[in-house]
Amino acid sequence: MIESGIRLENVGVRLGDTDVLRDVCVELNARTIAVIGENGSGKSTFARLVGGLLPRTTGQLRVLGLDPARRAAELRRRIAVVFSNPDAQIIMPTVAEDIAFSLRSDKLRPAELQARVETAMERFGLTHLAQRASHDLSGGQKQLLALCGAFIRNPELVIADEPTAYLDARNARIVANHLLDGTDHRLVLVTHDLTLAARCDQAVLFADGGLAAIGKPAEVIERYEAVLRC
Amino acid sequence: MLTLYKPGTGWLHRMPAGPKLLLILAVVLAVSLLPARWTSVPVAACVAFLGYLVAGLGPGMMPLHELGRQLYALRWIIGITLVSQVIFIGFEPAVANTTRVIAAIVLAALLALSTRVTALLDAIERGLRPFERLGLDSQRVALLLTVTISTIPVLGRRAAEVRDAQRARGARNNPRTFIIPFLIVALKHADELGDALTARGVR
Ligand SMILES: Nc1ncnc2c1ncn2[C@@H]1O[C@H](COP(=O)(O)OP(=O)(O)OP(=O)(O)O)[C@@H](O)[C@H]1O
Ligand SMILES: [Mg+2]
Numbered sequence: 001m002i003e004s005g006i007r008l009e010n011v012g013v014r015l016g017d018t019d020v021l022r023d024v025c026v027e028l029n030a031r032t033i034a035v036i037g038e039n040g041s042g043k044s045t046f047a048r049l050v051g052g053l054l055p056r057t058t059g060q061l062r063v064l065g066l067d068p069a070r071r072a073a074e075l076r077r078r079i080a081v082v083f084s085n086p087d088a089q090i091i092m093p094t095v096a097e098d099i100a101f102s103l104r105s106d107k108l109r110p111a112e113l114q115a116r117v118e119t120a121m122e123r124f125g126l127t128h129l130a131q132r133a134s135h136d137l138s139g140g141q142k143q144l145l146a147l148c149g150a151f152i153r154n155p156e157l158v159i160a161d162e163p164t165a166y167l168d169a170r171n172a173r174i175v176a177n178h179l180l181d182g183t184d185h186r187l188v189l190v191t192h193d194l195t196l197a198a199r200c201d202q203a204v205l206f207a208d209g210g211l212a213a214i215g216k217p218a219e220v221i222e223r224y225e226a227v228l229r230c
Numbered sequence: 231m232l233t234l235y236k237p238g239t240g241w242l243h244r245m246p247a248g249p250k251l252l253l254i255l256a257v258v259l260a261v262s263l264l265p266a267r268w269t270s271v272p273v274a275a276c277v278a279f280l281g282y283l284v285a286g287l288g289p290g291m292m293p294l295h296e297l298g299r300q301l302y303a304l305r306w307i308i309g310i311t312l313v314s315q316v317i318f319i320g321f322e323p324a325v326a327n328t329t330r331v332i333a334a335i336v337l338a339a340l341l342a343l344s345t346r347v348t349a350l351l352d353a354i355e356r357g358l359r360p361f362e363r364l365g366l367d368s369q370r371v372a373l374l375l376t377v378t379i380s381t382i383p384v385l386g387r388r389a390a391e392v393r394d395a396q397r398a399r400g401a402r403n404n405p406r407t408f409i410i411p412f413l414i415v416a417l418k419h420a421d422e423l424g425d426a427l428t429a430r431g432v433r
Contacts, residue, residue, distance in 0.1 A: 053425050081429035087387075088422030091380050091430070093235070097348045102430050131237070135383045153431060 005029035006050055006188070011059035013045055020045045022209045024059070030202035032180055032187040034217055036194065036224055037206035043190045044161050046206065050188060051081040051159040064157060080155035084162035086142035087135075095137070095145055096121065096130040102149045116152060124148040125174065139166035147175060154184070161190045194221050235346055236296075240286020242344045247353035254341045257281065258334045266323040274326075274333035281337050285344065296343065300336045308332055351376055373432065377423065388415045 006028040013021040021042050035043050048054040049061070052068040052075050061068060068075055083089055092098040099117050108116070121127045124144050129137065134145060143166050150158060160179055164172040172193075179187055180199050189200060197203055203220035205213040213223045237243075242250065261277055264270035279297070287293040301308070311331060315324035341350075351372045358368035392412050401407060 048425070051429065053428055076428065076431055079429075081425070083422070083425070083429075085422060087384055088419060089426045089429075090384075091377065091423075091426070093347050093380065097346065100348065105431055133383075135380075135387070149430060 005062075005064075005186075006033075007060075007062040009060040011049070011061055012057050013049060013054060014057040015045075020209055021049070024211050026204065026211055026214060028188075028202060028204070028214075030200070031183075032189065032200040032202070034197035034200035034203040034220075035188060035190040035206065036192070036197050036203060036220070037212070038228075041206040042209045043206050047081070047159050047161045047188060047190050051079060052076060053081065077153075078156045080150035080153060080158050082143075082146055082150050082158065082160040082163050084165045086139060086146045086166060089146040089149070090134045090142060093133060093135070094130070095126055095132050095134050098134045098145060099126075099149050099152055102152050120148050120152040123151070124178070140168055140171045143167055144171060144175065147178060151178065156184075157186045157188070159188045159190075162192065163189070164191070164193060164196065194224075197221060236287070236343055238287055238344060240288070240344070242285040242287070242340065245344075247345050247349040248357055250345060251341060251350070251353055251357075254337060258337050261330050261337060262334045264326070264330050266326040268322055268326065270326045271329045274330040278333040278336050281340055285340055287343065297336060300339050301332070304332060304335060307335075347376065347379065373427075377427070381419070381423070384419060385416055388412070388419060391415075 006026075008024045008026050011021060011024045012019060024046075035046060037043050045054065049056060050063055050068075052063070052072055055069060063075060064078060066075055090098055092101045096117055099120055100113055103113060103116065118127070121130055124147060126141075126144060126148055129141060129145075134142070137145065143163060147163065158179065163179065164175050167175055176196055176199070179189060180196075187200070189196065191197055198217045198221060200217050203213075203215065203217040204211060205220050205224050207227070212227075213220045245253075257277065261274050264274055282293045282297045285293060287296055308328060312324055312328045315327055319327075354375065355368045355372040358366060358371055362368055389408075389412055392408060392415055396407065396411075
């Protein structure tokens, strides 16, 4: 169980001359983990750290039992990261091509590649947009595209930073269901949507660059709301 | 520019991307190397015209319609090259130069019209593979090209956003107050794109 989770020991991250994360010690083994906290509390930094996009400055870190500093290439294959700004995640000019881009390094046969892309598009309701210019999609459609590009690689761990920020209620629900209901991937979900956080198995609360609470989502959310009230 | 690709079933569409790239490159080069004389004008114009007619882009007038659309999109470039050259080097070379440049551009557009970026990338990657022995990383070059191409429309959109944000706050269009925020936004995008490539499994 421990082998597949996330473990931080006294981890600190320094960006420029500010300590963005300070002395974080935590072990996360639930399948779905919500990360909540005020603006600027360090949630995105935590997500980038766990996703292997940012090196730690101090401490020890294990993701899926591996050290991101040493096993970056392997982790990249097993982890997918989804950001809140969908514009930056789109690389190819059409929807179908952009999804296929995620499998580029796998060197699949064209027929197999196309079949996988089509299945993925269907799953995310993108089939009717397949030939559209990806950069002309709406914000919500772009986010669905980004998710589709992440999920087509069958990641073991998905790290999503406010993935529903641009979506309308219906698409937000679709995306949330994709993220939360699958059983073959783990999830770290950074979100300001507390009803979404409540659907996770475990929650962590960040405050001012440090860990303020960890536990059952209902309890952690309650703590957070108490902080917000004062 | 990027959304230029139009699905089709003509012979140019079906031709493999590699040979097509070479063929069009050869025609474009030939047109650009025409001498700056009056005689080059009908030659360049005819080659471009014929290129669109025989490419099998679509039924009926559709190819000529497409050519017209391309020329319309290029109207400013046509005007600027023509006028500046008439002033500096005279009428005959100006008209001849402009015709061959425009002919070369619209002929090159035939490639984009009939080829998907993915197919083009694969072709470039394959074509560069022999050079790997010389230390060239063909996958990286192909990726670099894609990312460069994909960045153009995004930066265009970001530029519009910066302008809108300034207008919304009462600033008038001013290149000096535009350039710094735009550069910051562009660098930020480069940063995010790097993250996205890493996150999507690119080395
Ligand atoms: N590259 C950077 N250099 C310096 N400081 C940074 C950098 N990136 C983030 N910070 C700072 O680190 C702190 C935490 O940022 P982070 O983006 O992790 O917050 P967040 O919890 O995701 O906030 P939000 O809810 O607004 O997304 C902020 O105070 C931010 O200003
Ligand atoms: Mg954030």
